[in-house]
Amino acid sequence: xxxxxxxxxxxxxxxxxxxxxxxxxxxxRHLDGPLELPHLDSLLSIEDxxxxxxxxxxxxxxxxxxxxxxxxxxx
Numbered sequence: 220x221x222x223x224x225x226x227x228x229x230x231x232x233x234x235x236x237x238x239x240x241x242x243x244x245x246x247x248r249h250l251d252g253p254l255e256l257p258h259l260d261s262l263l264s265i266e267d268x269x270x271x272x273x274x275x276x277x278x279x280x281x282x283x284x285x286x287x288x289x290x291x292x293x294x
């Protein structure tokens with residue numbers, strides 16, 4: 220998802236995620252690094268998405284660093 224614009228994500232990937240969320244009882248999406256954050260608001264709009272797993276990615280501060288707390292709160 221990193222190399223997709225938010226528009227392309229909404230057009231091509233978002234409908235597939237919606238379909239998965241309707242089919243499975245429990246759902247989780249993995250975001251790997253800051254370059255995937257432009258899609259976070261779209262993912263958060265999916266009521267049936269149960270969990271978002273966040274990994275800061277190589278070269279970013281560790282997942283326990285204070286700088287990520289606002290992101291965790293948003294999720």
